[in-house]
Each structure stands twice: as structure tokens, then as C-alpha cells.
Amino acid sequence: SADVALSREEWAALPQECIQEWRLTAHVMPPVLQIEPVGSTLDFRSDTVQKLKFTNLHSGSVAFKITLTAPHAYTARPGAGTLGRGDRQDVQFLRKASCAAGQSCKFRIQAVPVELTDGMLRSREQWAALPQESIQERELITLLEEPKGEKEAQEEQRAQGAREKEEEAKDPEEAEPKKAKKARKAGEAESPGTASASMLEEEWTDIKRNHVLLSARFDHGENELRVPNVAKKLKDLGSPVFIVDAGVGSHFGPMTMEGLLSAFAMVAFVSCTPAYGEKTASKYCTYFELKYANEKDLPILCVQLGDKFPPSTGERNGTAQNSFVLTQDLVRIDGRSMNDDDLAQRLHAAILKVAPVDSS
Secondary structure: OOOOOOOHHHHHHOOHHHOOOOOOOOOOOOOOEEEEOOOOEEEOOOOOEEEEEEEEOOOOEEEEEEEEOOOOOEEEEOOEEEEOOOOEEEEEEEEOOOOOOOOOOOEEEEEEEEOOOOOOOOEHHHHHOOOHHHOEEEEEEEEOOOOOOHHHHHHHHHHHHHHHHHHHHHOHHHHHHHHHHHHHHHHHHHOOOOOOHHHHHHHOOOOOOOEEEEEEOOOOOHHHHHHHHHHHHHHHHOOOEEEOOOOOHHHHHHHHHHHHHOEEEEEEEEOOOOOOOOOOOOOOOHHHHHHHHHHOOOOEEEEEOOOOOOOOOOOHHHHHHHHHHOOOOOEEEEOOOOOHHHHHHHHHHHHHHHOOOEOO
């Protein structure tokens, strides 16, 4: 009878050619995130910046985050985000200037379907609360340059010395400040009671990059009122922004340094009059704020306030840096005809995309 189960002995007695067999596999969730180029490798031997494109393949929203084993040497931006159905996101993977040759790093990408009201999974606790079987992971393959041997390092040092002598022969006046700077650095290295800013930053391992610096030029006009007003609206929305009060006088410098040191991103309010990024006599002008953000690989979000972008500053250094750093592929919001409420909303959404996942 078909309703009677066979015993083990009865199964063993059946001719094997009469038995049909099916192999059932566990259900595997289809991929929710496509990474392009397919099968791509992060090749840091040829370029310090690698770019990939993420595409949401799911029927709903997908949250993603990127974790690194060597965040002091590499970074990814945005490091986390949420994509709506069919949305695409360009992601940059960068090797920092402080990264030593051959420094390894593993990049792990996690993606999960979500239903969110705030638009993004931000904290480690939120990710930990998700069912582990719903999280998809992928580890990227990285190619790194080999550390230089002693002989190669000596040859590079000799070549650098030859280049410096050649520059000195071409323009002695230009070479003199470089020699003085080199001597000053050597003196700082030998002096036991002196430490450079970069050395101090490496020693202060407890520094948290926990806010967004708002960088702007104030002209006692529209910007002077508008930027603080947008900052207040951003704080009301929950964005952790930092703005230096232009009226604090002697405290302006320390506040600027504090704002830069703890920033995970910078919003540049790019005006033409006065020109954003102009190298002025002040050590804390927007030229040095932009220089710091670029050298530290901080995400830069631009708000265009003038008709020309990037603006010319009327002097060589600022104009060159603006042209180099304020490129067309940066996040740029046209604030010329936008009211402060809409501008704050757009900036808040952009900040969420570059905000680091809470690691506390």
C-alpha cells in the first residue's frame, strides 16, 4: 500500500535502478546588492583611489556598510548608506597618504533588505539586531604594492636629492624656503620637547571624528546670517554639525583646529564674493580648511552659492587648489535659489550617506 512506510531493511532490498533520487538544497536568498565591475579587484598598485558602483537589486530598500581591518591606512566613502529600489551609488575606496607600502587591508561589504523610517542603519546595535541569515556579505580582493627594499629606498632618496639640487640650480630664491623648512623639520625631529601636528594626531588615538565641519567665508552680509541659520536647522534635524563662531575673536583659531580634528566630513559653502578657498593672511582661512579636508580624505559636500564653480580666488594658490579639489564628481548642492529649509534637508540627507557607522 502507498500509505505504508517501508522499513530500512525493505528499502535495502529494493533494486537500486528502481529508486529515483532528488537532492534538495537550502533556499539561498538572491543577491540584493550588485557590485560593478563584476568580479572587480581593488588595485592600489596603480592608483590610490578605486571606484565601484553599488546597485540595489531588491524590490525594496537595501542598507549597506563597509568595514575595514586597517582604517588608519584606508577609507571608504560613503562607508554606509541605504539605497531605494533600483538606486545606484558610486563608492570610493582610498589609500591614505600615511599608508605604508605593503600595508594590507580587508574590505568587507554587508548588505541587507530593510524597511526604515529614518533612511539609514547607523549604529552597530541596529546591525546586530538584524537576523544574521538576512545579511549578505562579500569580501573584496585587494592588490597592494610591495614594500620597497633597502636598495630601492636608497635609490629613491638619491633621486630626490638630485631633483632638489636641480630645482635649486634653476631658482635659488624658490629653493631657499624649502631648505629652511627641511632644516626646521630636522630640528623638530631631534628636539625631545617638540612634536609636530601630525605626530600629535597619531599619538591622540582617542580622538573621535564625530561631527561635520561647516566651512564658509563670512562677509558681514548674506553668508554671515545664512550659514548659522542652516546650521541650526541641521542640528534640529539631528545632523552633528560644528560651526566656528566668526565673532569669537582670539578663540577663532583653536575652535577651527578643534572643528577640523574631530570632523568626519566637511560642508563647503562655496561663494564667489568673497571667494571661497582664497589663501589669505589668516592661518585658519577656508584655504587651509579645504587643504586639510583633502589631505585627510574627508568627504567634502559642496553648497554652490555663486554663479562660477569652482570660483577663482584672485590669487594663485587658492585658485589652483579649488580647481583641483572642488571637482565635478563631488556632492554638490545648488543653493543659489534654494531656501534654508530645503537646503538643510538636502544637506541632512547627504550627511547621512557619509556618516560613519557608530562604533561605540
